[in-house]
Amino acid sequence: MLDVRGIDTYYGETQALFGVSLSVAEGEVLALLGANGAGKTTLLRSVLGLTRPRRGEIRFRDRSITAWDTHDIARAGVGWVPDDRRLCPTLTVAKNLSLGIKATGFRSWSVDEVTDIFTALKYLMAREAETLSGGEMQMVAIGRVLLGSPGLVLFDEPSQGLAPKIVDDVVNVIRRLRSEGVASIIVEQNADVALSVADRAIVLSRGQIVWQGAAGELSGDPALRHSLLGGLQ
Ligand code: ATP
Numbered sequence: 531m532l533d534v535r536g537i538d539t540y541y542g543e544t545q546a547l548f549g550v551s552l553s554v555a556e557g558e559v560l561a562l563l564g565a566n567g568a569g570k571t572t573l574l575r576s577v578l579g580l581t582r583p584r585r586g587e588i589r590f591r592d593r594s595i596t597a598w599d600t601h602d603i604a605r606a607g608v609g610w611v612p613d614d615r616r617l618c619p620t621l622t623v624a625k626n627l628s629l630g631i632k633a634t635g636f637r638s639w640s641v642d643e644v645t646d647i648f649t650a651l652k653y654l655m656a657r658e659a660e661t662l663s664g665g666e667m668q669m670v671a672i673g674r675v676l677l678g679s680p681g682l683v684l685f686d687e688p689s690q691g692l693a694p695k696i697v698d699d700v701v702n703v704i705r706r707l708r709s710e711g712v713a714s715i716i717v718e719q720n721a722d723v724a725l726s727v728a729d730r731a732i733v734l735s736r737g738q739i740v741w742q743g744a745a746g747e748l749s750g751d752p753a754l755r756h757s758l759l760g761g762l763q
Contacts (some may be wrong), residue, residue, distance in 0.1 A: 537586030561728035568734040570717040585710040603616040607634040609680030615671040619660035630674030636681040665696035725749040
């Protein structure tokens, strides 16, 4: 599904990623872990064409997307749930959701399916997005990405600031996506949440991959986890 080959990404002259390579298969869930400033968001921004790598290549479904514009990458089936949700604040929930609708060739989701997953949204359709709680905003952001028929969803800190019940809902959506063949990359400070749902994990430090393997291997080895992630939960 996704193949990232040796990318170097910069902000101006500051290098944020150093030769990062990874791949994600159809329906696979990859946890991307690491401390603040490790380069996790930069990796997502590189895949999305928001901060293009200076060297290396990114392939999605066997096509090189390294130089593509972000809207073309989205139309190819890469979805994004940003950490700050990025809803249109003065538009209603219904309108925010409808802005995400597009066909990509991957599984398409209807508004009814989205509101079956997040039942609270049924009663919030006419509300302006800026009046929602953080958890409700996250439901809209995830609903919007589903309506865009993604083959791969990039979740940036999806559990950040959310109540445990909403975190469970988010984890269940990721499991559902996997069962439908949709792949996910989850960037998380909260390693417990990410490792509970991921198949594989990658740990970044200072812009480089320092460990990769099965998620169960990392979650089941406290010493390894401590050495890689220190105080991160
Ligand atoms: P966090 O969890 O804090 O978001 P992260 O692992 O996602 O951390 P990035 O946000 O990708 O890390 O940051 C990687 C490096 O790039 C850091 O050194 C950061 O200071 C730098 N960086 C990030 N965004 C910019 C920017 N817009 N301009 C300059 N440097 C940036």
